[in-house]
Amino acid sequence: MLTLLLIVSAFFAGVLNAVAGGGSFLTFPALILAGVPPLNANATSTVAVSPGALASAFGYRRELGRIRDIHLPSFLGISLVGGLLGALLLLWTPQRTFEAIVPWLLLFATLLFAIGPKASAWIRRTCTIGHGTVLAVQFLIAVYGGYFGGGIGILILATLGVFGLTDLHAMNGLKSLVSGCLNAVAVAAFVAGGAVYWTEAMIMLVAAMAGGYAGASVARHIPPPVLRKVVILVGASMTVYFFITKA
Known part of the structure; x- marks a missing residue:
């Protein structure tokens, strides 16, 4: 039954990440319900969903070639450094401490996912910042992404919009x-730190890849706003659950 839970959650996480994002709201709680400690569940979830982002980036390779307003090597470089630092901070966090802050991380990620598009649009209309500031902000986002990562896509899009990019x-x-590279460097740190539960990770990895492949078909039948509402509902439910269980 627990194996089925991991497969189903990872499959739909792959679907969500391909269409609307927010797949970690499914994989992270599923791993905890399967008995994986929270810190290890976070690391294992990252391993499970990481290939999808890079596969998606490959699909956008032509659009990436049109980017001229931002220095891509420096943007990726600062993201890798920040992602590695965030992953190391997670490994250095005591298990009990991480358990205590998990409900707050889920609350932050859920709120970010819920208000992200509107907040991003408002920021783009009202602010414009320089390249140096963008890199500084992206470094902080990358640290958060390496540590937990929920809602990181919204943060990256908001930063790019503020910088002036308009090609969605x-x-x-x-x-x-960027998300794929962040996940890759975080995975390397988690593997080196022995934080990954490999049996669960491999089960979910295969299911998430299948879900990501199916996501293109799902996107044709279910409007992204509907999927976003599902993600927000799951995130809110998990947040309440963890606040109650940790009380």
Whole structure:
């Protein structure tokens, strides 16, 4: 039964990430319900969903080639450094401490996912910042992404929008590339730190890849706003659950 839970949650996480994002709201709680400690569940979830972002970035390779306003190597470089630092901070966090802050991380990620598009649009209308500031903000986002990562796509899109990018496809491609690289460097740190539960990770990895492949078909039949509401509902439910169980 627990194996089925991991397969189903990872499959639909792959679907969500391909269409609307927010797949970690399914994989992270599923791993905890399967008995994986929270810190290890976070690391294992990252391993399970990481290939999808890079695959998506490959699909946007033509759009990525149109980016001229931002220096891609420096943007990726600062993201990798921040992602590695965030992953190391997670490994250095005591298990009990991480358990205590999990409900707050889920609350932040859920709120971010819920208000992200409107907040991003408002920021784009009211602010414009320089390249140096973008890199500084992206570094902080990358640290958060390496540590937990819920809602990181919204943060990256908002930063790119503030910088002045308007090509949504190119922005989504860069978001996927950065997220994939962040996940990759975080995975390397988690593997080196022995934080990954490999049996669960491999089961979910295969299911998430299948879900990501199916996501293109799902996108044709279910409007993204509907999927976003599902993600928000799941995130809110998990947040309440963890606040109650940790009380």
